[in-house]
Amino acid sequence: MTVHGAPAAAGSVELLLGRLAPEIGEVFASFKIPYQDSEDLLQEALLALLLKRDRIQEPASWLLGALRTQCLIYWRRRRRRLYEAIDATLLEMAADPVPADDERTNWRCDLSHAISHLSDRCKSILRLRYGLGYEGDEVAERLGYRASSIRKVTLRCLSALTHRITGSPPAREVRA
């Protein structure tokens, strides 16, 4: 037996979609989701609605809420890919044993300059990370963080560094 009510009839989700088209558009607009990516987000939210339909009491508000969550996650994941790509590349560059020449030391100066504008905490973490090649647990031990929390703190510092070097505003979730 289902604990929460009867399953919906076929076709009811299609009707809901038609009714909610304007609000769905508003969600995408408020989160500034690029057109080419909006289809995937809406499809994921609709599939979730189909599968979880028997538990959902207010399908309209659930769908719009799910879509907002998808949009938040979309930007979060997109930015995180960029932070991680920059971080991985900086770690490679920092580990490069090739003797420094003028061109090669420029990036170190640029990085140092960017880091100098961050908070004291991020300066410490990133200088250990890129300057001395410390891994996460070593940074945690050196700076007195718990091993379980250093990853989150490091990610925030990577975010701050990325914002600094890309000239973008600080990450703040866009809320509809």
Add this chain to the structure above:
Amino acid sequence: MSLSHPSQELFERFAGGELTADERRLVVEHLLAGCERCRDLAARYWPSSLPVAEAAASRLGGRIWARLQERELRAVREREQAEELLASILNDSPARRHTQVVNRRRYHTWAFCRCLQDQSIVRIFADPHDALALAELALEVAQLIPPADATPALLADLKARVWARIANARRVLGDFPGAEAALAEARMWLARGTGDPMEEADVLELEGSLRTAQRRFEQAEGALRRAIRLHSRIGDRHAEGKVLVVLAVMKNTCGEPRQSIDLLQQALGLIDAARDPRLAINARHNLAVALASVGEPQEALQHIAALRALYDPTRDRVSLLRLRHLESRVRNAMGDHATALEGLDEVRRQFMDLAMPLEVALTALEMATIQVELGMLDAAQRLASETMAISRSLGIQREALAALLVIEEAAQRKALTQQLIKEVLTFLQQSKQNPELKFRG
């Protein structure tokens, strides 16, 4: 800095981790140097600059719907079949169920997995071992659902929910380390899921119950209040009421019955009795318990009378016994000791018929408290001896038997006091939640 700027396509591939080391270096050097063209490319990773989908939502929906239509029909069909599939295996042994389910494709559906989870909840008090077996089977099914039927994030949601059910069953069985491990799995899968607040609320509710059983009340309250906020955000008032009931029970357990009453009254205003009649009954029953605790006997009796009409005499025998038990306590508090003793004795005998030794012992001790208060020491001694014999024959756990032995010996020495009975009562009540508890008499 090299003069060759990365293209947009190259930048996208950079963020996707698809470039060679030299290509990656080019991009990062440009960014570090403050290259404006590269900064423009990076700006696409923030929600400010790209054409958005507003005007196209209706066309978007139509196109997606064409793809999902068949999936919807299949989802409806699978939900209809899931109940029949469950009925076909429910009376089998866990081993046979496992063989049937794992080897037959028709069981590998989202709907059937959900059915198993729901059945695990239904069975949790009647047969917690079977509830655990059903939840573990649901986990196997979740792992067998074809990847094309749901996205990885949706399957992660499903697994989080299943692990929460496993944690719940282990909690009821008194396996707290096992419950913690299962809760950790649930949280891990939740982190990989869709971010659906309904799923997080579900895991938090079960965490709240576990923390209550562990007597970590502050953590329990934190988890349950967060679950309530999430349900409120989703707009599911009934689910909000359901968690309020769990919170109220926790408050009563930690000795705050007045807060429990407030919470239950809020919950009754939110619960949809048509959607879940048992939840509404459960809330009223807990309200009667709390009212009795704070010395509101008349109001408690009114709720008890109303509840008696709502319970099914066949299906709810244990609940009706608990109601009679509560009523006897209330009558005792009102000074009607004779009626209270009569009621408690009736409850005690019915728990004996049901072979529930801990409940027999608890009821007998409550009777003994009243008898000692009234100076009926011989009756209390006889009851203590009888209870030891019955508890032993019904196979009560060892620590509880040790506690009852202390009572029997004190009764024989005519040294039985209300204080001693209260200590043993408290121990037996706590051992219901934690069978590993040791008696220190």
